[in-house]
Amino acid sequence: MARYVVVGGGIVGLATAWRLLIDRPGSDVTVVEKEERVGAHQTGHNSGVIHAGVYYKPGSLKARLCAAGSASMVEFCREHGIPVDICGKLIVATSGEELGRLGALHERALANGLPVSLLEPEEAAEYEPHVECVRALRVASTGITDFGRVCEVLAELIGELGGHVRLGTKVVSVSTTVGGVVVGTDRGEFAADVLVNCAGLHSDRVAKLAGLRPPARIVPFRGEYYELREDRRDLVRGLIYPVPDPQFPFLGVHLTKMIDGSVHAGPNAVLALAREGYSWGRIRPVDVASAAGYGGLWRLARKHWRYGAGEVRRSLSKRLFAASLARLVPEVGAEDIVRAGAGVRAQAISPDGTLVDDFLIVEAERQVHVLNAPSPAATSSLEIAREIVARIPAAG
Structure with a gap:
C-alpha cells in the first residue's frame, strides 16, 4: 500500500x-x-472568483489548468451542492491608452478558446449600467463560489x-x-x-x-479589501475589472459580487510584514528578515518602486482606494465603502527579481x-x- x-x-x-x-x-x-x-x-x-483564464499565456500551465479547472470546479460545486453563479465579468478600458492592452487581452482569450466579446460603452451598460468605459471585454464564463x-x-x-x-x-x-x-x-x-x-x-x-x-523564494503580498455598503450594492451586478498592467501578476483593484450577495472592492498589493500578515500591525521579525535579506526582492523593488509606493498610499488612504474604484464606476465614493479584511498572496520571486508568473x-x-x-x-x-x-x- x-x-x-x-x-x-x-x-x-x-x-x-x-x-x-x-x-x-x-x-x-x-x-x-x-x-x-x-x-x-x-x-x-480570496474573492471567490472562478476565473475563465483570460490573462494567461497560451500554452502555460496557468492557461491550460485554469481553462480545465474552471469547468471542473463548476461541475464539482454543482455536484456537491456548493453555491455557484456563472455571472460573467467585464474588463473595462477607461481611456484610449488602455485600448491596445484590452485588444491584446481579447486576442489572448481567443487563443485560449474562451467565450469573450468586445463591447462598446452602450453594450457594456447592458451588463453593468453604472460602469464607465471606452470599451469593455465581456468574459461570459467567469463565475463565483465559496472556496x-x-x-x-x-x-x-x-x-x-x-x-x-x-x-x-x-x-x-x-x-x-x-x-x-x-x-x-x-x-x-x-x-x-x-x-x-x-x-x-x-x-x-x-x-x-x-x-x-x-x-524562487516566497514573498508575501497583502491584498486589502473594502466592500460596498449594503444600500449601494446595486451599483454592481457581477464582476468589474480594470485592464491589468502586464508587468505585474496583480489584476488591479476591482469590484466583485460575492456568492453571499455582498460586493467586495480590491485588492491592492502591498508587501506584508509577515507571511500571514493580514494587517500592518502583524509583524513577524523572522519573515521581515527573510524578505529583507533576499536580493531578488531588492531587484524587484528597484524596478517597480513607484508602483509599490502607489499601492502603499492606496492602502493608507480610503479616499485614494475609492478613487481607483471610481475609474470603473464613477458613482462610488469613499462614503460608500467599508473595510472588509485582507488576504495574503504567496508570490514566488526569482533571485534576479522576476515575479514567477x-x-x-x-x-x-x-x-x-x-x-x-x-x-x-x-x-x-x-x-x-x-x-x-x-x-x-x-x-x-
Whole structure:
C-alpha cells in the first residue's frame, strides 16, 4: 500500500489528497495542516472568483489548468451542492491608452478558446449600467463560489475515502530514508513513500526542510479589501475589472459580487510584514528578515518602486482606494465603502527579481513541491491535483 503525506490543508493540498484517493484506491493518504481548520489562509481569504483564464499565456500551465479547472470546479460545486453563479465579468478600458492592452487581452482569450466579446460603452451598460468605459471585454464564463466551502467538502470526501486530515499539525522536519520520506511534526512523525508539498505561504521553507534549494523564494503580498455598503450594492451586478498592467501578476483593484450577495472592492498589493500578515500591525521579525535579506526582492523593488509606493498610499488612504474604484464606476465614493479584511498572496520571486508568473511545480526523488500557486490556483485546484498525481510514479 502506497503512503502519501500532503503538507498543507488549503484547496490545492486537499484536492491533491482527494485525487490520490480516487486514482490510487487503497492508498494511505494523510494531509497535515498546522491550522485548526482547512483553507485558513490563501483559500479562505480570496474573492471567490472562478476565473475563465483570460490573462494567461497560451500554452502555460496557468492557461491550460485554469481553462480545465474552471469547468471542473463548476461541475464539482454543482455536484456537491456548493453555491455557484456563472455571472460573467467585464474588463473595462477607461481611456484610449488602455485600448491596445484590452485588444491584446481579447486576442489572448481567443487563443485560449474562451467565450469573450468586445463591447462598446452602450453594450457594456447592458451588463453593468453604472460602469464607465471606452470599451469593455465581456468574459461570459467567469463565475463565483465559496472556496472555503469547497475545502470543507474536500476534507469530508477525503475522510469518506479513508484518508486523514490532521489539523493543528505543524511540520518541523523532513528526512529521507532508504524507502521513503519521514515528515516530522509537532504531533509525531508520518512515514510516506511520497511527500507532496502544498504549503502555500510556507512552501519554500518546507522544500528547504526536505533538502531542496528552491529556485524562487516566497514573498508575501497583502491584498486589502473594502466592500460596498449594503444600500449601494446595486451599483454592481457581477464582476468589474480594470485592464491589468502586464508587468505585474496583480489584476488591479476591482469590484466583485460575492456568492453571499455582498460586493467586495480590491485588492491592492502591498508587501506584508509577515507571511500571514493580514494587517500592518502583524509583524513577524523572522519573515521581515527573510524578505529583507533576499536580493531578488531588492531587484524587484528597484524596478517597480513607484508602483509599490502607489499601492502603499492606496492602502493608507480610503479616499485614494475609492478613487481607483471610481475609474470603473464613477458613482462610488469613499462614503460608500467599508473595510472588509485582507488576504495574503504567496508570490514566488526569482533571485534576479522576476515575479514567477506561472505555476511552479518542482519534483525530486519521492517528492513533489508546489512552489508557486497564486491566483488562479483555487479555480485550477482540481486540475493542479491531476497534474501533481500524474507526476508521481504509480508505485509510489
